[in-house]
Structures are given as structure tokens and as C-alpha cells.
Amino acid sequence: MKKLDLKNDCIGKNPIIRIEFPYDFELKELVKQFPGCNWDIKKKVWWVSYADNRLTELITFFKGKVWLDYSQLKKVEIPKAQPVLPPLIASLEIEINKFEDWMRNKRYSESTIKTYKDAVIIFLRFLENKAIVEIENEDLEKFNKEYILARGYSSSYQNQVVNGIKLFFQNRRGIKFNPEIVYRPKREKLLPNVLSKEEVKSILDSHQNLKHRAMLCLIYSCGLRRGELLNLKIMDIDSKRNILIIRQTKGKKDRVVPLSPKIIELLREYFKAYKPTIYLFEGHKSQGKYSEKSLESVLKQALVKSGIKKPVTLHWLRHSYATHLLERGTDLRHIQELLGHNSSKTTEIYTHVSIRSLQKVWSPFDDL
Structure with a gap:
């Protein structure tokens, strides 16, 4: 009987169960049918999210079809769910749209426009739709600590967010937030991946x-x-x-x-x-x-x-x-x-x- 190896892993801070096996077309098609099964492009592996009852579900689904080796699978603590951010209110949506139009008129690339727009939206939602004129530099420090760092996002992502927020507030008048004293994090020094x-x-x-x-x-x-x-x-x-x-x-x-x-x-x-x-x-x-x-x-x-x-x-x-x-x-x-x-x-x-x-x-x- 064909075999699947189940192992612990994480995507970001979220625990997952890796489903490993030598490439086999029929086995792959069977694994794909398990509810919630995903293919990770970077890790090159099939996986499902970890849950206390997930092993029981896997055993039930694959019973009589393949042999499951879960000897390396360990019980893990599931992190607490992150609080859901409130949706953006209409008045702030208008400000975001103005910012988007300004960037497009300045001929920013569409990818940059989307990145900066998304950064400002998530920042304002994190502050629970706080009025722009009331936002201070301490709010960005709190956002960095409790949202970006708490979720384990990269310094590259942090730089993009800071750039977008700085640009947004540089186009606002009569505000407490001062973009000039915001500092960007140091970038990781990663070597490029090279093939022979x-x-x-x-x-x-x-x-x-x-x-x-x-x-x-x-x-x-x-x-x-x-x-x-x-x-x-x-x-x-x-x-x-x-x-x-x-x-x-x-x-x-x-x-x-x-x-x-x-x-x-x-x-x-x-x-x-x-x-x-x-x-x-x-x-x-x-x-x-x-x-x-x-x-x-x-x-x-x-x-x-x-x-x-x-x-x-x-x-x-x-x-x-x-x-x-x-x-x-x-x-x-x-x-x-x-x-x-x-x-x-x-x-x-x-x-x-x-x-x-x-x-x-x-x-x-x-x-x-």
C-alpha cells in the first residue's frame, strides 16, 4: 500500500501538517481531494492547516486507500486568532481615492499604487478609523509593533508600508503626523539565488x-x-x-x-x-x-x-x-x-x- 508521511511545519506563524510522498500522479490526485488541502509553491509540498482533530479527519479520509505515517507528527499549541480589523469608513475611503488619483497623476506604476494604497488602508483600519488629523507618529510605532512585527512580516514589507504611509501623509495638511521623522527599518542582506x-x-x-x-x-x-x-x-x-x-x-x-x-x-x-x-x-x-x-x-x-x-x-x-x-x-x-x-x-x-x-x-x- 502506498504511504503518506505527515509532519509538522508552519506557514508564517500558522501551524500546518505537511503531506509528503514521492511523486505519484494517482496519489497526488487523491491528496488533492482532501478538504482544505493546498500546494505550497515554495516548499513544494501539499499541506493542510493544523487542528486538534485534523489527524482524525486524515485517518478517516485515507482509511483503506493509503497508509498514513504520523510518527513524526506532534501536538502543537494553536496561536490565538488575530483580531479582525474594522472596515474603512466612507470618509476615509474618499481620502484613499484622492491619494490613489494623485499617485496615478504622478505616473507611479500600478503595482506601486496598489502597494501604497493597501498599506494606508490597513494602517487606518488598524487605528479603527481614527481621524487623519488626530493620527500621530506614535500610532505608526504601535502599528509596527502590534501588527507588522506581531505577525512576523518581513522588513521588506515593513519598508513598503512605511513608504506608503509617509507618502500619504506628505499630501495632507494640518495634521499631527510628521512623515519627516519616520525611519525605515534596515533591510535584510539576502544573497540572490543562482543556478548553475x-x-x-x-x-x-x-x-x-x-x-x-x-x-x-x-x-x-x-x-x-x-x-x-x-x-x-x-x-x-x-x-x-x-x-x-x-x-x-x-x-x-x-x-x-x-x-x-x-x-x-x-x-x-x-x-x-x-x-x-x-x-x-x-x-x-x-x-x-x-x-x-x-x-x-x-x-x-x-x-x-x-x-x-x-x-x-x-x-x-x-x-x-x-x-x-x-x-x-x-x-x-x-x-x-x-x-x-x-x-x-x-x-x-x-x-x-x-x-x-x-x-x-x-x-x-x-x-x-
Whole structure:
């Protein structure tokens, strides 16, 4: 009889039960049928929320179908439910809408507008719809301690919230809140995730579907962000000059990257087969651009076919592109321009994951 291993884990601060098993299509389809079962993209595992009676439910559901090994499953304390925040009142909704219009008029990106708007909304709801003119800096400190830190959110999220709240109050007059004395938290210094050239080749060669292969190859060969690939139009490819024009990317900038002869040949083959009309990569049933969700699915399928177990994302291909350029001796300034970074400090992080210099380092262990 097939076996499922049940283990403890957490998502954020919420306890879960991992359901582990070697890949088996029929077993996967059975596990999916358990009520409330989810697939975690990052952890690459099926899971259900933890509850005192969850094991009994699992045993009842899978009885006679599979053998459950719950020897590693332990009883855990379930954290108290977080208080529900009140909905935003109408007068504050009007202020939020004005703020949204102001950002859009200032040509902020739609993703930034949504992030900042959501940040201000959750802040005002946390303060239980306190009048804007009565909000003080101490309220933000309380929000940071009792909402952001209490829920274990990252410093990156905290920075986004602070940025949104500061911008909102910079556009208000006659208030007690002073945005100028608000300080942002220190960012975590995380190294980029990089794949070996062999791993990249395995991922790129995994798809027989020409469109899927072309999308992944173009991301790696040009160091593209996900949105940059999906926003590409046919006119952005200059095959005579062997360049790709990436228009109005992060920071409202255009940039140019070189196209290798191999990628141009692949794109020509793709173009003949699919005949896109406006966007370089279009949806199956329309002339609109390919969806983000579908592109992520393309990568997931490639990882399964290539047998790579790492929690690879599309951005890993961009990181790998930059690191592999550096390892081949490309000047850091050129890499900065190719990636579209404003600051050279952003690009310098790849020097910490490049193995070109590390391979020259002698280890004293070799002399023992």
C-alpha cells in the first residue's frame, strides 16, 4: 500500500501538517481531494492547516486507500486568532481615492499604487478609523509593533508600508503626523539565488512546446524581469542590429540589451509557428499579452520535467544571467546597464555569489 508521511511545519506563524510522498500522479490526485488541502509553491509540498482533530479527519479520509505515517507528527499549541480589523469608513475611503488619483497623476506604476494604497488602508483600519488629523507618529510605532512585527512580516514589507504611509501623509495638511521623522527599518542582506549553467540548460531544454521554451530562454538570455517579458511587443525586437528594446521598465526607463544569434533563430522559429500580432507572447485565446500565472506555470512544468527540486522562480533566471556574465569577465558597469539598475550597489551583490574568485581561494583543510 502506498504511504503518506505527515509532519509538522508552519506557514508564517500558522501551524500546518505537511503531506509528503514521492511523486505519484494517482496519489497526488487523491491528496488533492482532501478538504482544505493546498500546494505550497515554495516548499513544494501539499499541506493542510493544523487542528486538534485534523489527524482524525486524515485517518478517516485515507482509511483503506493509503497508509498514513504520523510518527513524526506532534501536538502543537494553536496561536490565538488575530483580531479582525474594522472596515474603512466612507470618509476615509474618499481620502484613499484622492491619494490613489494623485499617485496615478504622478505616473507611479500600478503595482506601486496598489502597494501604497493597501498599506494606508490597513494602517487606518488598524487605528479603527481614527481621524487623519488626530493620527500621530506614535500610532505608526504601535502599528509596527502590534501588527507588522506581531505577525512576523518581513522588513521588506515593513519598508513598503512605511513608504506608503509617509507618502500619504506628505499630501495632507494640518495634521499631527510628521512623515519627516519616520525611519525605515534596515533591510535584510539576502544573497540572490543562482543556478548553475547546467541547471539552467536543463530547465530551458525541458519544454518541447516552442512558445514555452522561447519565453524561458528569452528571460535568461536577456536577464528580463517577468513583467518585462510579458510587455514585449513585436516591434521591440531589432533582428538586424541584434538588440532587444525593453520599454518603460522599473523606474520608467527604456534600456537595450543584446540578442544572441541563437535566441534570434529561436524567436524566428517561434514567430513562424505562432504568428503573434501585437505582443511578442500572446494568450491562447486572444491578442492580449500572456498572463503572469500562465508563465509561472510554464516554469513549474519545466522544473518537474528537468527534475530540479529547488524552489526556482523566474527571477532566479535573471540572477543567474547576471552572475554568469560576471563569471565570464563582463564588467560590472555593463551588467548594471543590462539589468537596468539605478545604483551600482544593487549590481555589486552578484560579486558575493560569483564562484570565479572563490575558486581561486586556497583552503587550509587541503594541507591537513
